[in-house]
Amino acid sequence: MARFLSPQRKVEIVQPRSTKEFDLSVVVPVEDLGELGGSPATDGDSGQADKPSIWPHVEERIADLVQSHRSTIVFANSRRLAERLCNRLNEIAYERATGTAFDPDDPAPALPEAHAPAEIMAQSGAGKGAPALLARAHHGSVSKEQRAQVEEDLKAGRLPAVVATSSLELGIDMGAVDLVVQVESPPSVASGLQRVGRAGHQVGAVSTGVVFPKYRGDLVQAAVVTERMREGAIEALRIPANPLDVLAQQLVAMVALDSWQTDDLLALVRRAAPFASLPESAFTAVLDMLAGRYPSDAFAELRPRVVWDRVGGTVTGRPGAQRLAVTSGGTIPDRGLFGVFLAGADPKKGGGRVGELDEEMVYESRVGDVFTLGTTSWRIEDITRDRVLVSPAPGVPGRLPFWKGDQLGRPLELGRALGAFLREIGGLSDEDARLRLLAAGLDAWAADNILAYLDEQRRACGHVPDDRTILVERFRDELGDWRVVVHSPFGAQVHAPWALALSARLGERYGMDAQVMHADDGIVLRLPDADMMGLDLLDFDPPGTSDAGKDDPPPATLAYDSDQPPVAAADVVFDQGEVQQIVTDQVGGSALFAARFRECAARALLLPRRSPGKRTPLWQQRQRASQLLQVASEFGSFPIVLEAVRECLQDVFDVPGLTELMGDLEARRVRLVEVTTQEPSPFARSLLFGYVAQFLYEGDSPLAERRAAALSLDSHLLAELLGQAELRELLDPEVLTELERELQWLTEDRRVKDAEGVADLLRVLGPLTDAELAERGAEPSWAPELATARRAIQVRIAGADHWAAIEDAGRLRDALGTALPVGVPEAFTEPVKDPLGDLLARYARTHGPFTAARAAERFGLGTAVTDGALQRLSASGRTVQGEFHPAGIGQEWCDATVLRRLRRRSLAALRQELEPVPPAALASFLPQWQHFGSHRLRGIDGLARAVEQLQGAPVPASALEKLILPSRVLGYTPAMLDELTTTGEVVWAGAGALPGKDGWVSLYLADSAPLLLPPPHPLELSALHESVLTTLSGG
Missing domain, CATH: 3.40.50.300 (P-loop containing nucleotide triphosphate hydrolases)
Structure with a gap:
């Protein structure tokens, strides 16, 4: 605590003796x-x-x-x-x-x-x-x-x-x-x-x-x-070490109103205990992120929050930084809760607020439902996008609400104490143990229940897990599959990373998901029976039957025994020096990491709230964070990726505790005992209750969803199946033009208003000429103003002068061979991973469908070079090749996200063409469509058209030639239908009986009949039928 108050100065602790x-x-x-x-x-x-x-x-x-x-x-x-x-x-x-x-x-x-x-x-x-x-x-x-x-x-x-x-x-x-x-x-x-x-x-x-x-x-x-x-044996205080998301937020708040020297910022930050050991490299990485210098152009949609003059060594907030820090600051994660307000009250005046409800509960509720909140019943009057309007419902029982939250689990210190307690009680006689429990503050029934619980566990397994004993229990479940329970008292903070490593080991060994669940009292995993593991074990000789290698132990994955589970006690132990790296490698693919990344990105102001006081739905937060994570996960040095991993490893997991436990197991300071039981032990039953709760609402195909990214698909066949070949007919030319103007910032609402707007233009659209800047509303002096501030450079591309963001200096040099002006800071000239790919990906993001030749002309490159780079982008799913533009010819390229937007907007435009009409319009339309009255058809050809419209519809046979056909064909006679059936142009079929010697019949054009008629019922032929059929077939 003294170090937290002042990590640099000596602190005297004054602690009077207290006898509370x-x-x-x-x-x-x-x-x-x-x-x-x-x-x-x-x-x-x-x-x-x-x-x-x-x-x-x-x-x-x-x-x-x-x-x-x-x-x-x-x-x-x-x-x-x-x-x-x-x-x-x-x-x-x-x-x-x-x-x-x-x-x-x-x-x-x-x-x-x-x-x-x-x-x-x-x-x-x-x-x-x-x-x-x-x-x-x-x-x-x-x-x-x-x-x-x-x-x-x-x-x-x-x-x-x-x-x-x-x-x-x-x-x-x-x-x-x-x-x-x-x-x-x-x-x-x-x-x-x-x-x-x-x-x-x-x-x-x-x-x-x-x-x-x-x-x-x-x-x-x-x-x-x-x-x-x-x-008074409280747990040790754990201070977060170098939380980079909080650092990013505080840096934006600090420079929002005043310019700061970089060295002064770092010195002040290090005076806070959580950042006392902050590496300068991490500080620089966070500043780079806030200033818009990202490891890839795919981050271009993230708007810079500060301006960092690397030559002058100053950091200044961009316009809007203060508002952003005020409205999106804080460290409590946004859960997307719905505010609950009294209907008719004015929330702007601070009145009428009742409380909050979980997003999922609101989605499961309807207007008129009654729920209880704060010991009061409320009836839902309306549900808007960000609030629930209610009225009091006196005397009406309501359902209880629910909220979803996180729980860190039992700390390691408490887990060790619990294990020591179990060991101590187990070493006493029944009478001494009872007296010990009563002295600890348990009432008589509590003491008896503990003793009975431990006794039942000892009878079931022969052992009780404690701080010196870890018990591995195995038994078969209701389906005959193996359940393995690792009993350990050390708490969820140790068991969570242990379960992650164990899941990775079993997945690598058997190629399957072991469905591992951790809790405070241990780990539960489920494995199919050995003959369902998909192991090709029969190709190997059993141990001892082969002359070669008799003394060699069989590989662990080949030990097959139908009566033994595929996981032994030794399989749950990891090398002390490797377990931390295994957990670190695996945490990036966990659901915990995805959730923490979302929270870290929001705290770092990368995913700000849309407006203060407005709810941001949690599912939308997840979508935005998922898109950012998809890009950021490729760059392990991105500060928010590092921070999410740090939170998982330090704040949620106790990896040092797990490492120490593995060392104790290796040194035999903690023993590992394994048993196989006929049914779950009392300790296991408690763990299984949580296991069932975790997997009760799992869908049928979670594995398919998790592994979809690993599938290898034929992209051309997929394009045909998805109908991309028909997009040229689907995409609306007006929609395409409108969207491209939006992407190019040519619409009236996106015109730039100051030099900061020009900086955003160059960052999002890439290099632009003076004419292109003026077309978007820029004044001639704004780009030179950015160049003076070392935020933009002037370069020559494809024979024309362009203004470019200084962050693009290295990309333009390496991709296009562009000569850079003197004085560009070294940080912006470092090599990037795929410079040409970055430029073309940005070009695709800011344009509609385009040809490789058009992109090559923009950058002064050869078409073959450009096409090759676009093919690489296509392999990673960032661009799509096909025939898109309604007026285009040949193959084109388009950004995948832009293409999805084009399809959605084109479909929306088509739907708008279908407008609802009043009933009178329907009444006027039907006689014309059915050829009634003055719209009747004429002659044989007219009858054929009427049959085409009616084909497949069953009608009463008695009404077909008296009402239905005469009402549609002028001058109809039965001979007209006889002529069409005699020539084979029309066929008819029965469709069921009606009272009074009547029946349902339907007409078909002969060409359409095989497609519309139901298949005939199979007939069971008698011997006589078979004989007649054989005779007829032969002659």
């Missing part, structure tokens, strides 16, 4: 957590003796505690649990006050106006004859105004209890709180102390806390956390 007292207990309200159906409630007031869930018991006991104390805070580890628990506590209080049990399955409970008890209290209070409100919810998705009201009511004694998440954990003085209740084990010792510290928040007062675990695995952690809370 804690009264902590772990309570289990049932006799046996493994057999909930037979556990009686501990309080006779409820009258419910048989409850198959832990929740009713916990809820009843918490209600007892709340009603026996003046002021209580109940902490939950999720917002949904807080809402649910708050709702139930109010229902229990109502039941106790009125003596009326509430049955949620009863559509009309015996309550005033058939209201649910929680809603009666939340909306009407004692005025409806209900008791006063017992508890209200407090979490980050409840509006700030409502949270403040809840806090004030609790302080003033008007509210007996608050059910909260970590929103009440830090920095809020809640007054005289008597008791803190924690549902589930606290996520860490530090968090538990902060929460329990809300109670007895006065000098000399005792902080009283009660922990209710949810299941037996949670009970073990609750016992350890409570004991360490009493000892």
